[in-house]
Amino acid sequence: MPCLYSQTQMTKSDHVHHPENDPSFIGLSVNKGIEHPEAVNTDSVNRFLKKNKKKELTSEQYCEGILQGNRTILSRAVTLIESNKPEHQVMAQKIIGHCLPYSGKSIRIGITGVPGSGKSTFIESFGSHLTSNGKKLAVLAIDPSSERSKGSILGDKTRMEALSTDPNAYIRPSPSSGSLGGVARKTRETILLCEAAGYDTILIETVGVGQSETAVHSMVDFFLLLQISGAGDDLQGIKRGIMEMADAIVINKADGDNLHRANAAATLYRNALHLFPPSFSGWIPQVKVCSSLRNTGMSEIAGSIDEYFDLVKKNGFFEERRSSQARFWMFETIDAHLKDSFYQNKQVRNIIAALEKNVSDDKLSPFVAAQLLLKKYYNTIGKL
DSSP: OOSSGGGGGHHHHHHHHHHGTTTOSSSOOOOHHHHHHHOOOOOHHHHHHTTTTTTOOOOOOOOOOOTTOOHHHHHHHHHHHHHHOOOHHHHHHHHHHHHHGGGGOSEEEEEEOOOSSOHHHHHHHHHHHHHTTTTTTEEEEOBBOOOOOOOOOOHHHHHHHHHHHHTEEEEEEEEEETTTOOOOOOHHHHHHHHHTTTOEEEEEEEEEEEESHHHHTTTOOOOEEEEEESOOOOOGOOOOHHHOSSEEEEEEOOOOOGGHHHHHHHHHHHHHHSSSSTTTTOOOEEEEEETTTTTTTTHHHHHHHHHHHHHHHHHHHHHHHHHHHHHHHHHHHHHHHHHHHHOOOOOHHHHHHHHHHHHHHHSSOOHHHHHHHHHHHHHHHOOO
């Protein structure tokens, strides 16, 4: 078969790129290809990024957006609160200062429970019940952080699919950052912003690991303990300290074959609660059963919460507790800032590694090392 192109049309370059063009081959010849243009138009991308770059807002503009119920601006403000950058913290405190007069008008409910009790499913079912009755709901879900990477899954928006698309609900998963048994340090400040944004009910979900319950109890008005039956000795599932904090105990997963066991567990808890001393609020904790899967029992739980708030607002305990919590968080903030100031101190950072090694090698007592570090810190701040 004759070649389609004469040998004079072929160059050395053609032979290199396409060996089939060599005269020794008989058949079709292949022309050299052209260089492909860049897959991405860099100029267009740069113009797009410039056009869509987030505009820097002032603290007043943040506050204005939050008061208008703008979720995007609210989320950006919460991100500033959660940031550890000093400049972000300065802006966050300005925003909180502007929003503070508009906060405090919600009811704050803490929800905890043993792992596997169905906290996220319960919150979705209970939250949907609240929004269907005209409530505006904010859910602050505390996700446990890795002690190694400090990362967090932040999967509550995935677990609460229906509630996350509800226009009257706002879900903000936050990493616990390893602080106070799993409770995000900035949760209380986030509550203030959500209240300013018009959310009249705030639910705070804890990771249920012990110490976090104490911290959440110090920032909510009502504390709900979620429990399940059929997981061994029901009364051993939750320690007395947490039960004493509870304003209501809810036995979840009360459906199907488990309904009888759930009612039996509820009776067990009611009897146990009679052994506890009366609460300062004058409220007698109630025990309810529900099924988050089948959305049963939610009206009874909401009714119990309404009864509690009717009582504590009439007897003055509500305002007294809010004032006590505000004072508590003032001192907690002082403790946190002092700790940060100590570890960020340049003189302390210069010697802490060496002292730590001496303690590890048993060359120095931990208490003496601590005294030396504190002395160095006090000497430094005394010169400021």
